[in-house]
Amino acid sequence: MTAANASAATGIARDEHYNFAYLDESTKRMLRRALLKAVAIPGYQVPFGSREMPLPYGWGTGGIQVTAAIIGKPDMLKVIDQGSDDTTNAINIRRFFGRVTGVQTTEHTAEATIIQTRHRIPETPLRAGQTMVFQVPIPEPLRWLEPSETETRTMHALSEYGAMHVKLYEDIAHHGHIATTYDYPVIVNQRYMMRPSPIPKFDNPKLDRSPALMLFGAGREKRVYAVPPYTSVKSLDFADHPFTVEKWTSCCAQCGATDSYLDEIITDDAGTRMFVCSDTEYCADRRAGQAVKHAAGGAR
Amino acid sequence: MYVAVKGGERAILNSYQMLDAYRRGDTALPELTLAQIREQMPLAVSRVMAEGSLYDPHLAALALKQAAGDQIEAVFLLRAYRTTLARFGYTVPVDTGAMRLQRRISSTFKDVPGGQVLGPTYDYTQRLLDFSLEAGRDPAPLPPSAEPLPASMPRVTGLLEAEQLVEADEIPAGDPAPPDLTREPLTFPASRAARLQNLARADEGFLLSMGYSTQRGYGNSHPFAAEIRFGSAEVELFVEELGFAVTIGEIELTECQMVSQFTGNADEAPRFTRGYGLVFGYNERKAMSMALTDRAMRAAELGEAADAPANDIEFMLYHSDNVEASGFVQHLKLPHYVDFQANLELLRRLRGEQEGTNAAAAPADSQSMQPMQPASHPQPRPQEETLA
Numbered sequence: 230m231t232a233a234n235a236s237a238a239t240g241i242a243r244d245e246h247y248n249f250a251y252l253d254e255s256t257k258r259m260l261r262r263a264l265l266k267a268v269a270i271p272g273y274q275v276p277f278g279s280r281e282m283p284l285p286y287g288w289g290t291g292g293i294q295v296t297a298a299i300i301g302k303p304d305m306l307k308v309i310d311q312g313s314d315d316t317t318n319a320i321n322i323r324r325f326f327g328r329v330t331g332v333q334t335t336e337h338t339a340e341a342t343i344i345q346t347r348h349r350i351p352e353t354p355l356r357a358g359q360t361m362v363f364q365v366p367i368p369e370p371l372r373w374l375e376p377s378e379t380e381t382r383t384m385h386a387l388s389e390y391g392a393m394h395v396k397l398y399e400d401i402a403h404h405g406h407i408a409t410t411y412d413y414p415v416i417v418n419q420r421y422m423m424r425p426s427p428i429p430k431f432d433n434p435k436l437d438r439s440p441a442l443m444l445f446g447a448g449r450e451k452r453v454y455a456v457p458p459y460t461s462v463k464s465l466d467f468a469d470h471p472f473t474v475e476k477w478t479s480c481c482a483q484c485g486a487t488d489s490y491l492d493e494i495i496t497d498d499a500g501t502r503m504f505v506c507s508d509t510e511y512c513a514d515r516r517a518g519q520a521v522k523h524a525a526g527g528a529r
Numbered sequence: 530m531y532v533a534v535k536g537g538e539r540a541i542l543n544s545y546q547m548l549d550a551y552r553r554g555d556t557a558l559p560e561l562t563l564a565q566i567r568e569q570m571p572l573a574v575s576r577v578m579a580e581g582s583l584y585d586p587h588l589a590a591l592a593l594k595q596a597a598g599d600q601i602e603a604v605f606l607l608r609a610y611r612t613t614l615a616r617f618g619y620t621v622p623v624d625t626g627a628m629r630l631q632r633r634i635s636s637t638f639k640d641v642p643g644g645q646v647l648g649p650t651y652d653y654t655q656r657l658l659d660f661s662l663e664a665g666r667d668p669a670p671l672p673p674s675a676e677p678l679p680a681s682m683p684r685v686t687g688l689l690e691a692e693q694l695v696e697a698d699e700i701p702a703g704d705p706a707p708p709d710l711t712r713e714p715l716t717f718p719a720s721r722a723a724r725l726q727n728l729a730r731a732d733e734g735f736l737l738s739m740g741y742s743t744q745r746g747y748g749n750s751h752p753f754a755a756e757i758r759f760g761s762a763e764v765e766l767f768v769e770e771l772g773f774a775v776t777i778g779e780i781e782l783t784e785c786q787m788v789s790q791f792t793g794n795a796d797e798a799p800r801f802t803r804g805y806g807l808v809f810g811y812n813e814r815k816a817m818s819m820a821l822t823d824r825a826m827r828a829a830e831l832g833e834a835a836d837a838p839a840n841d842i843e844f845m846l847y848h849s850d851n852v853e854a855s856g857f858v859q860h861l862k863l864p865h866y867v868d869f870q871a872n873l874e875l876l877r878r879l880r881g882e883q884e885g886t887n888a889a890a891a892p893a894d895s896q897s898m899q900p901m902q903p904a905s906h907p908q909p910r911p912q913e914e915t916l917a
Contacts, residue, residue, distance in 0.1 A: 247613065276714035283609040286856030288863065311867045318863050320537045348867045366857070377843055379717045404879055410871035429871040449853045451714035475874055492866055493873065507867055 238305060238340060241324075243331025250297040251329040256280055260298035260453070264444060267455035272417025273385070274368050279451040289322055290448030292345050292364035296326065299360065299444070300343060306334045307341035312349035312490065312507035319347070336510050348411075350432040352489045352511040355441035357458060363426040365447035368454060370414045370424040390422050393465065401470055410475075416463045417456055425462075431474045431490045436462040481506045484515035552597040566590035575781070575810025576600055580851060581607030582711060582730045583614075584780050584809050601732075605852045611711070619706075621765045621774050625784045625807070627681045630760035635685045637753045637788070643682030648759065650813075685756035686786045686803065695755075695788055695801040715846055724826055724846060725819075729807060731849035733815040739839045740821030748825050748837035752787040752804060759783045759811050783808045785816035789824050794832050802831060 243249070250257070256278075263277035282290040300306065306326055310319035314336040322345060323334050335341050338353040345362040355361065371381045374392045384390070393414055400408040413430035417423045425433060426445060436443060436456055443456035456462055466472035480487045482503040489511055491504040506512035553560065567574055567590040577589040581604045589607060596602035632648025635641050647653075689695040707722035710730075715723065728736065743750040762782050765774040785806035793799035804824025806816035825839035838844060848854065 251613075253613070253615070276716060278712045278714055280612045281605075281608040281711070281852065282612065285605065285859060286853045287858075287860030288856060290856075311864045315537050316864050317537045317541055320541060324538070324541075347863075348865070366860070378847075379843065405882065408875060408879075410875045411868040427868050429867055431871075449857055475871065490867070491870070493870055507870075 238333040238335045238337075240331060240333040241327040244328045247329045249302075249330055250300050250326070251282070252280060252294065252297045257298045260294055263453050264295065264298065264455065267444070267453050268442070268457050270421070271456055271460050272415075272421030272423040272454060274452040274454045276451055277453055279448045282448065284322070284325065286449035287366060288318060289345070289347060289364040291446030291450075291453070292347070292362045292448075293322060293325070293446075294448055295362045295444050295446035295453060296343060296345050297329075299362075300326070300330055300332060302330075302332060304332050304342045305340055306330075306332055307336060307338060307344045307510075308334070308346075309344065309349060309351065309508075309510075310347040311492075312351070313509040315509060337514075338510055348427050348429075349490070349507060350428055350435045352486075352506070352508045353514075355435075355439055357440040359441040361439075361441055361443045363428075363443065363445045365424070365426045365445045365450070365452075368424055368445065368447040368450050368452040370422045385421060388420070390416075393422065394467075397465060398467070401467075406473075407466075407470065413472075414465050416465065418460050419463075422465075423454060423456070423462075429475065429490060430464065430472075433462070433464045433472070434474065438462075477504060479504050481512060484512045484519070486512065486515055552595070561594055563587060563590040563594060566593050572811060573598075573600065575808075575812050576733060576815070577603045577607060579809040579812060579815065580604040580730055580732065581611065583607050583611045601851050601855050605855070608852055618766060620777070621767055623762045623764060623780075623782070625758065625762055625782060626684050626687070628758060628760040628762045628782065628784075629680070630678060630682060630758055632760070633682055633756065633758040635754070635756045637685065637755050638688075641682075641685050641688070641756075643679050646678060649811075682758075684786065686788065689755065689788065689801060693800065696791075696803060698803065717843060719842060719846060721823075721827070724842065725805060725807075725823060727846045727849055728819045728823060729809075731819070732851035732854070733812065733818065735849050735851070735854075736818035736822050737814060739825070739845065740818035743821055743825045743837065743839045748828065748839045749833055750789055750821065750825060752789045752821060752824065754817065754820075755786045755788045757783070757785045757813055757816065759813070781810050783810065783812050783816040785813065785820045787817070787820040787824060791831060802827065 248254070252260070259278055263275045267273065267275045279291070280294060282293055284290055284293060296306070306323065308314065308319045308323040308326070310316040310322075313319060314323075326332065327334055338344065338351040338355070341359065343360050343362060344351065344355075345364070347364045350361065369378070369381050371384055371390075371393065374396060375381050375384065384392075397407050397409070400406065409430070411429045412424055412427040413433055415423050415425055415433060415436065423445075425436060438459050438461060439456070440458050442458055445454045445456075447453070464472040475490070477487075477491050479491070481489060481491060483505050486506055489506045489508055492507045494503050494505055495501070496503055506515075567586045570590075570593070571586075573593055574586050574589045577592055577600060578584050578586065580600075581589065581592070583589075585607075588610065589603065592603035592606040592610075593600070595606060630646060630648075632650060633643065633646045635645065686695055686698070690697060705722075707726065708720065710723060710726050715727065719727075742748065744752075760782070761779045763776045764778050764780055766777045767774045783806075787804035787806070788801035789804060791797075791800055791802040802824065804820035804822075804827075806819030806821075806823065808816045808819065822839055822845060825837070826842050826845055828835035828837075828840040829842075834840075
């Protein structure tokens with residue numbers, strides 16, 4: 230990556246053996262109908278006829294089906310896993326879409342029209358017109374409290390969310406604070422409780438009134454749900470225990486960012502650690518910007 | 530200096546090549562052909578077709594070869610391929626009563642019309658390794674049979690039904706089309722048709738264990754294998770332009786009908802109830818396990834206790850699929866370091882707080898707590914901050 234604003238878009242030729250985006254058109258239509266319903270009822274889990282994809286369940290089949298249903302030839306796709314464009318699963322999904330759609334792919338958040346993600350929301354603020362596609366392992370926020378799907382659907386219908394508040398309260402009673410660090414439950418549009426997929430709670434505030442469309446796909450569990458643009462997403466808390474996010478005392482060891490989610494890297498056998506941005510594109514972008522500034526300063 | 534992991538794509542491409550070499554093994558040995566797999570490992574092919582929900586021995590053999598013999602991987606390959614196939618239509622229901630049988634046994638009657646036909650079975654083989662297979666040999670020719678098998682044999686449960694000793698196997702009112710779980714999500718309450726479909730493609734090992742659990746007391750079940758049959762059934766498609774059904778092929782099926790005692794209640798007289806198993810290919814273990822678990826899932830509707838694991842329909846149907854289970858279990862191989870970091874941060878904070886409390890309570894112990902955080906590595910520890 231040479232400059233912060235240079236396009237990183239790449240494309241590969243489409244494999245004509247498969248329909249565009251792998252799924253047949255009637256399956257895509259079924260998915261789009263489910264997604265429209267999901268957008269119409271923010272946070273509500275819509276059952277859909279999940280297909281068996283050529284990638285394993287639990288590895289992003291829900292997100293892949295959602296992306297396949299909405300992607301078109303002019304789209305620019307970014308795929309991240311753990312905030313990184315370079316993890317093997319992200320690469321694999323990006324390669325899959327390159328092969329079955331031939332659309333351009335990018336690592337630049339600002340450039341992308343569709344961003345499929347596992348476990349993170351990019352640090353670069355999203356804009357109107359962008360769509361985030363989340364890969365969801367377990368869509369039901371009440372699942373650990375109630376294993377039965379029949380029961381949890383009833384609980385949602387009745388907005389019977391007391392059990393979750395009790396769980397959070399018990400955390401506070403035991404530990405002094407809420408011990409949920411990722412997949413932190415939210416209330417969408419003041420109605421449905423939603424699992425934001427296992428993003429760290431650091432990313433929860435990015436969901437609230439985001440200008441981008443947020444789509445969630447759970448392939449194995451056969452559910453999609455959505456947060457439309459500019460919809461309120463409130464992380465559960467109490468008046469005397471307000472919602473908090475992680476903040477690090479150090480900055481990113483590579484780019485010096487103080488506002489990003491940091492991953493801990495163990496660098497030797499003695500347990501020496503360093504902290505670097507989990508969002509690799511954000512980090513690289515900042516470093517490229519610093520290099521340009523440095524070069525300009527040197528020339529002067 | 531840490532550098533973000535790059536080159537993942539090259540690593541993935543290299544892993545393809547390594548896998549290819551691993552699968553092929555010693556290239557000095559001749560490569561397996563699909564015909565060899567199909568003809569000489571028919572039970573493996575059967576299982577892959579059944580759980581892959583696609584009757585195609587050739588493709589199942591290909592999947593087995595590509596999967597280096599890993600059945601669940603082969604099932605996955607076949608299922609992913611199946612997704613791309615267009616639906617031309619639905620066949621008329623297969624008549625297992627008219628199957629051309631290779632094997633048919635009943636454990637409820639000593640003799641039944643059509644007779645007990647042992648057929649090709651491992652049941653009474655003595656499980657001694659046959660060293661004559663080491664070198665390879667052709668099977669000895671079968672002596673000619675005294676009388677040919679009847680073209681079709683009536684079902685044993687049909688005989689019980691005539692006496693009303695077993696519940697009727699009626700077609701539901703209006704003969705509703707069964708759901709297609711590969712096109713629609715599973716919803717609850719799940720109809721028996723949906724349950725049976727789920728079981729037909731369910732993992733054999735899961736059904737075996739769950740069926741077994743009902744026999745050992747987790748569930749009130751007293752089953753008898755009224756009939757097990759294996760053979761070939763014709764598959765017919767109704768062609769609208771012609772106005773009649775035409776045979777489009779033949780498939781091998783294993784069917785199991787279990788009957789279990791039912792003591793009756795205020796509305797119904799005591800009688801036998803049914804558990805049903807039907808599987809592609811030859812697989813009695815799966816067909817029998819399916820019949821047991823089908824019956825176990827009917828416990829609630831028959832007014833039984835329904836408090837055993839195998840009686841829990843949601844539990845059974847949500848955990849029976851090995852492609853789903855295998856994917857989700859193995860997704861733990863994917864990086865989780867963002868979530869892990871969040872947990873690590875919480876754990877350190879909680880431990881730090883506990884140490885603080887302990888140190889305050891017992892100052893003499895504080896010395897021994899010291900080595901837990903080596904002073905040489907000052908940790909930039911994340912802190913909780915209230916959002917403005």
